[in-house]
Amino acid sequence: xxxxxxxxxxxxxxxxxxxxxxxxxxxxxxxxxxxxxxxxxxxxxxxxxxxxxxxxxxxxxxxxxxxxxxxxxxxxxxxxxxxxxxxxxxxxxxxxxxxxxxxxxxxxxxxxxxxxxxxxxxxxxxxxxxxxxxxxxxxxxxxxxxxxxxxxxxxxxxxxxxxxxxxxxxxxxxxxxxxxxxxxxxxxxxxxxxxxxxxxxxxxxxxxxxxxxxxxxxxxxxxxxxxxxxxxxxxxxxxxxxxxxxxxxxxxxxxxxxxxxxxxxxxxxxxxxxxxxxxxxxxxxxxxxxxxxxxxxxxxxxxxxxxxxxxxxxxxxxxxxxxxxxxxxxxxxxxxxxxxxxxxxxxxxxxxxxxxxxxxxxxxxxxxxxxxxxxxxxxxxxxxxxxxxxxxxxxxxxxxxxxxxxxxxxxxxxxxxxxxxxxxxxxxxxxxxxxxxxxxxxxxxxxxxxxxxxxxxxxxxxxxxxxxxxxxxxxxxxxxxxxxxxxxxxxxxxxxxxxxxxxxxxxxxxxxxxxxxxxxxxxxxxxxxxxxxxxxx
Numbered sequence: 001x002x003x004x005x006x007x008x009x010x011x012x013x014x015x016x017x018x019x020x021x022x023x024x025x026x027x028x029x030x031x032x033x034x035x036x037x038x039x040x041x042x043x044x045x046x047x048x049x050x051x052x053x054x055x056x057x058x059x060x061x062x063x064x065x066x067x068x069x070x071x072x073x074x075x076x077x078x079x080x081x082x083x084x085x086x087x088x089x090x091x092x093x094x095x096x097x098x099x100x101x102x103x104x105x106x107x108x109x110x111x112x113x114x115x116x117x118x119x120x121x122x123x124x125x126x127x128x129x130x131x132x133x134x135x136x137x138x139x140x141x142x143x144x145x146x147x148x149x150x151x152x153x154x155x156x157x158x159x160x161x162x163x164x165x166x167x168x169x170x171x172x173x174x175x176x177x178x179x180x181x182x183x184x185x186x187x188x189x190x191x192x193x194x195x196x197x198x199x200x201x202x203x204x205x206x207x208x209x210x211x212x213x214x215x216x217x218x219x220x221x222x223x224x225x226x227x228x229x230x231x232x233x234x235x236x237x238x239x240x241x242x243x244x245x246x247x248x249x250x251x252x253x254x255x256x257x258x259x260x261x262x263x264x265x266x267x268x269x270x271x272x273x274x275x276x277x278x279x280x281x282x283x284x285x286x287x288x289x290x291x292x293x294x295x296x297x298x299x300x301x302x303x304x305x306x307x308x309x310x311x312x313x314x315x316x317x318x319x320x321x322x323x324x325x326x327x328x329x330x331x332x333x334x335x336x337x338x339x340x341x342x343x344x345x346x347x348x349x350x351x352x353x354x355x356x357x358x359x360x361x362x363x364x365x366x367x368x369x370x371x372x373x374x375x376x377x378x379x380x381x382x383x384x385x386x387x388x389x390x391x392x393x394x395x396x397x398x399x400x401x402x403x404x405x406x407x408x409x410x411x412x413x414x415x416x417x418x419x420x421x422x423x424x425x426x427x428x429x430x431x432x433x434x435x436x437x438x439x440x441x442x443x444x445x446x447x448x449x450x451x452x453x454x455x456x457x458x459x460x461x462x463x464x465x466x467x468x469x470x471x472x473x474x475x476x477x478x479x480x481x482x483x484x485x486x487x488x489x490x491x492x493x494x495x496x497x498x499x500x501x502x503x504x505x506x507x508x509x510x511x512x513x514x515x516x517x518x519x520x521x522x523x524x525x526x527x528x529x530x531x532x533x534x535x536x537x
Contacts, residue, residue: 053428057428073089077267157298316351473503
């Protein structure tokens with residue numbers, strides 16, 4: 001029987017992220033997928049700015065930027081009339097914009113990244129049974145070479161809406177389904193609309209409800225789009241049984257079906273050509289009751305499914321995996337606090353619940369019905385407002401001042417100066433890597449001795465799995481030679497603007513880029529207590 005620390009089930013974007021992150025954190029893992037070859041479908045195509053930040057930390061953002069195309073906004077037409085253009089413009093301090101990349105390209109990038117760690121997807125391999133006993137999971141497999149068994153300390157189910165891992169865990173998957181049926185097509189369209197903009201064209205009935213629909217999302221390539229439309233009667237599946245979620249087998253739409261929708265709804269005369277693939281699909285919205293059952297965990301579509309509105313699904317799943325992997329790594333290495341793995345459900349389940357609810361509202365009423373102002377709505381769609389303020393690992397201490405609170409995403413800032421360099425640095429340069437980071441802000445009253453002692457306390461509490469950097473204010477009085485810590489100078493005050501630090505304040509930042517605590521360096525016991533939520537004593 002082959003043993004592994006973690007078995008990842010499913011090699012879509014979420015499973016590949018989980019496996020790559022586990023390997024980056026030094027965990028032995030295997031990843032299996034029942035399909036003999038990757039699917040060549042452009043299913044999930046929207047890449048959110050937060051996902052690009054995750055990929056930067058993982059080390060593959062350059063390849064993603066080379067392969068993707070910018071998503072600049074959306075052109076909307078109702079009954080043939082143009083509505084105001086939506087521009088996807090984020091504040092300048094956000095390092096990345098919105099992008100589009102076919103799912104098969106995303107999977108290829110992640111699989112190559114995983115292979116750099118010496119781990120390949122075991123294809124044509126299906127999990128048939130899971131049995132938790134004696135501090136391990138016994139896994140039965142159907143492989144190309146016949147039945148096999150392995151034992152794993154943990155199993156991560158990234159195996160989609162019909163997850164066997166979820167069924168084996170006995171976890172419910174409550175929700176409902178949309179009655180409408182849709183079709184997808186990956187085609188080229190020869191219109192003269194501006195590149196980089198999605199197109200949404202609808203026709204309304206007498207009551208103002210959507211009667212016909214065309215949604216086109218740009219893809220890499222000349223005039224290439226993934227098009228979503230309502231299914232014509234000749235392709236519709238009859239009612240009966242539970243409505244499935246996702247692509248369906250059966251008769252695939254042909255180019256003539258897509259052209260008929262363009263003829264009805266396109267805001268410009270257009271001809272569709274070069275159909276790469278097409279499918280009928282349906283939408284459900286469901287949420288797992290739990291994300292953990294003992295040594296079994298769920299991520300991605302195995303945990304939450306919802307309408308594709310706003311391209312939230314795959315991106316949410318990637319962040320599931322990003323949140324879970326570093327926690328599993330500490331548990332595997334015997335360095336995790338007793339309740340650390342419970343924090344995965346506590347933090348990610350509310351996120352899944354919010355995303356399911358929001359995408360259902362947007363699918364039924366449009367994003368215009370959202371009560372948030374446009375700037376806030378855009379930041380939320382970019383997944384930059386996601387956070388864990390009420391999570392069990394967060395030391396909020398009731399902070400209500402300017403800058404990020406504990407539990408918020410740690411923002412980037414630029415214009416920092418490091419010794420021996422003549423070019424500015426970004427804060428993300430300091431945070432990159434698989435460990436916690438402690439930032440010590442030194443204003444005019446901070447002393448080198450106090451900061452050194454605080455850093456020693458943090459390293460001891462984190463079993464040395466913590467990087468420390470001092471951020472020196474423009475008016476910092478201490479001598480860096482006495483500090484004996486890595487440091488940067490906030491030369492232009494960009495850190496002050498982004499974080500609103502107090503002199504002698506410490507910022508604990510988790511491996512997944514979220515602020516765990518803002519604490520005064522004058523009180524080391526509070527730092528130790530905070531880190532004990534994550535690390536074993």
